[in-house]
Amino acid sequence: MRQDGAPTLEIALRHRLGAFDLDLAFASDAGVTALFGPSGSGKTTVVDAIAGLVRPQAGLVRIGGETLTDTEAGVLVPPHRRRIGLVFQDARLFPHLSVRTNLLFGRWFAPRSAPRVALEPVVALLGIEHLLKRRPRGLSGGERQRVAIGRALLSAPRLLVMDEPLASLDDARKQEILPYLERLRDEARVPIVYVSHSRSEVARLAGTVVLLREGRIVGRGTPREILARGEASETAPARSAARARRLGRWSPGQALNTTRPASERS
Amino acid sequence: MRQDGAPTLEIALRHRLGAFDLDLAFASDAGVTALFGPSGSGKTTVVDAIAGLVRPQAGLVRIGGETLTDTEAGVLVPPHRRRIGLVFQDARLFPHLSVRTNLLFGRWFAPRSAPRVALEPVVALLGIEHLLKRRPRGLSGGERQRVAIGRALLSAPRLLVMDEPLASLDDARKQEILPYLERLRDEARVPIVYVSHSRSEVARLAGTVVLLREGRIVGRGTPREILARGEASETAPARSAARARRLGRWSPGQALNTTRPASERS
Amino acid sequence: MGDADMGWLALSPQEWDAVRLSLLVSFWATIASLPLGIAVAWLLARVSFPGKALVNGLVHLPLVLPPVVTGYVLLLLFGRRGPIGAFLAETFGIVLAFRWTGAALACAVMGFPLMVRAIRLAIEAVDPKLEAAAGTLGAGRIATFLVVTLPLVLPGIIAGMILSFAKAMGEFGATITFVSNIPGQTQTLPSAIYTFTQVPGGEAGALRLTLVSVAIAFGALLVSELLARRAQARVGIA
């Protein structure tokens, strides 16, 4: 289904949650796309929409030209067919399975054709050898987060989505994991969506930074262009009164400024 | 009970959890004491012991000369009588209560004599005005963390213990909260135990840094002294085989190198 | 039982009495056993104490014993001549034998294992870390239970109540053995239904009362589901 020439990632979303109103569209090419923005700006919501955990009120999600979500066409590929490795902000390890089984969980369900990621190097990278036999209960915050990273990596995803994966790790550990992600990006060519509050991480990894604020995109460009701007370091003001803008005759394709191939218009 | 001249915080703990062996003792004076160390080094376990959520196999916890835990003397003041405001690493908001009620929870149970912290300034500081009526469900990671901070601050504690409180917040928000914590330290003179992986936060806030590694103290001093050392930026190697050292005729008082006042020897 | 003639559906005054009485009995059986049910569920879920297995066994006993046996045991204990019955009558003037209150007791006892189990399961599902958090905020053990645990357990409590209520609407063996079947005083719907089943041709009467009973229980069930959904939505693990 891969359409050459199509951007790796095309996203257009409109979704309302209570007073929060997400309305954005962006496309980006292979490599690491960073979602950057203050707390509550909608990063996790975008992540959930990419993974198919949220059905956006209107929107489009395409990876490598394959349509995963298209509310207009009524397409919503279920999460387990998306092969997106997601590192959740809140780890979400399976409490009844050992760390080892947690790590290998994705492998059970991966299609045969999927590349197999070896367990040992990932475990060594994350420094969790001594935890393999334990259950998630009793793991420290950082240990959980590392297992969650490993679980996503080992599921051999075609897109890796990481929601603040290194937030509770020490600098030294971060310095070990970041080069691995760089190799993943450069050698294995796995595209990555990376959510982080850390300027240094974003600067180091990302090719494209999408700057969010209150559910809108307020900047998009290279880390150098975006991180320098003042907006990247302002907190969101208290949310203004409910916006009157309605979900209407708004077309995701239009919002993206991409034309959908005729074959998909059906 | 406050004993003048006694250090604000005296801690000696020995606690074994599976293969993890915590064995440390330190004392520190008013101001901010930072617990610094790689993931899994035992920071949260120390925090839990201070709050009385963990009964150490052997140990002593004293605040301002008042004994809260003393396994030798059989003292274990229950958590709700300790008046320690704890910001949990995992937020732990009450899902059935509104954000507002979560914030005010501690007030319901505070003794009359406790100082009353006003709601509005804290809410403004944390930028959570627009969340007050919501329930924790659906809050973003950073929003949760901010509510958790507010909840601890508003409980008017005599000791504030914060376990990676700013980990999932953006820089801008951090820059607003840090000065508040400084004021708390300097003006309200609330002692703070601060767990963080961020060098800059620790350097800015802490008077004393306690550097942990695999359950042991490997350094103690001012931020300048400790953060510069190599140890602060090494990851813990895979845990060495179970140590044979046994819990024995080990005395917390001895370990602290402080003498307990005769009145407490009973 | 003609198609057009729905006259057989009309209840006699005595049957109306039974309906009223069944509602009364079921309501009070559920309400009155709730505090003890919550307390026992909490004990079983959260506290280890010597004799816990015994308490657990006792709670389940009414499930295991044939209802007639339970009714007979109640008679032995709570009858006028029974040790507890005599004590209650002398000390507080409370008489259970041959009263609707006795029927409520019998129904409460029969529904107790169901109520306790539902609440216990809900308590066991509450994350102790939340209770610990309440502790650090100054809430003692009881306050924590009331302000944190109990609200989180609400769906389980509602489930326990509806089970107890439904059981009480259908309970017959223990009730009739303990308080007999005195029209207007202890004759509940199931007793009345039973009476119909014992005579040839009583099917229409039994069916009529069964429909009433089922309708009431369905109504209660719908209300409980609504309340539970609300409680669930509120609590909903975020």
Next chain:
Amino acid sequence: MGDADMGWLALSPQEWDAVRLSLLVSFWATIASLPLGIAVAWLLARVSFPGKALVNGLVHLPLVLPPVVTGYVLLLLFGRRGPIGAFLAETFGIVLAFRWTGAALACAVMGFPLMVRAIRLAIEAVDPKLEAAAGTLGAGRIATFLVVTLPLVLPGIIAGMILSFAKAMGEFGATITFVSNIPGQTQTLPSAIYTFTQVPGGEAGALRLTLVSVAIAFGALLVSELLARRAQARVGIA
């Protein structure tokens, strides 16, 4: 019933038959209703569909109806002349009426509401976020249910099973009405106990069998608590 003479505690061969049969019936009632119990619990906990209230009501029906009525309904449906009974007998050669299998059916039906409710409560307590996580790792809906939900629900399943088993050990009204009380074929412990209570001098016999029944149920309860504690410790919210 002398103090020293414990002879009255000895079971007759026919009573041993009743013990064996009760164990058989309770075991199969519990095991056979488990898959359907889990399925229905899951439906009620997680799926909205038209007629859900009706299904929920039907599940609770055996709790609400006097057991005699339930037994009679079973007799009408599953008897040799009943629509389902005749169909099963003709098509598969399965006869339930007046067989121990029918007793198992009656007990399964009577215990069903209890089993479903316990499992349902446990399913409702499972964090859907974990199921979502399994989805992102490639597990489809059924796989997620089997690999994530079901193990997390284990304590609830165990609770449901013990409730169903205990109920089956005590069930009498529906069983005797549906499959009668034929020694060695359909006479379970509660039926045998009932029979004893119906004649002069039967008390010792009733007590003897009641003790056996209680002992078995206590044993099962202890085992279930052990298993549940293990499952709980394993699952234990971290």
Next chain:
Amino acid sequence: PAARAQDAVVFAAASLKNALDDAAALFRERTGRRIAISYAGSPALARQIEQGAPADLFVSASIEWMDHLSAAGLIRDESRIDLLGNRIALVAPAASDVAIAVAPGFDLAGALGPDGRLAMAETTAVPAGIYGRAALEHLGVWESVADRVAQSENVRAALALVSRGEVPLGIVYTTDATADEKVRVVALFPEETHPPIVYPAALTRESESAAAADFLAFLRTPEARPLLERQGFAVLGE
């Protein structure tokens, strides 16, 4: 329980257990043939026979249910006999010194005292209760005690109320009364005050068991007679 171990299945009213168990044991001794007896309430048994139960012989405690089966063509009318007879009696707790003669218009209400109740089996459904009520009506005292009657599911439960001293008076079969030491017969009801108390027996239409017919005949032999009389029944003449 695989192959049937018995030569005939008898459905008998539960109150006949002692008598028929003894008779069946003797029958087996004499003929080597086994009789399995399913004891339950006559209504349940009659309904089961309606639904094709594998019964060969039905011994009912009520003429009505036997008539019902006869009208449905389910028994062999030619085999039907009135097997046993019984009496009803006014009973009191053994310790009671109440003395009262049963005669037209006797002061039953007075004997009950201000708040005492009269224990009876269900007066509209259970044979013992129906006979008792007929007798009281015949004697013209029913109206005066109608709202004082505690109706039980069966005679045994009514007897238990008297035996436990929960009520000052009750009406039960003499077969039950004489066997209970804690109960004293105050007076027998004259037989002309109520319809004859008869336990009819008949072979079922579908029975192919010679053993059943033989057993029925055996019950009428002088050898079996004392076993039945020992339990207080009158063995009715040829």
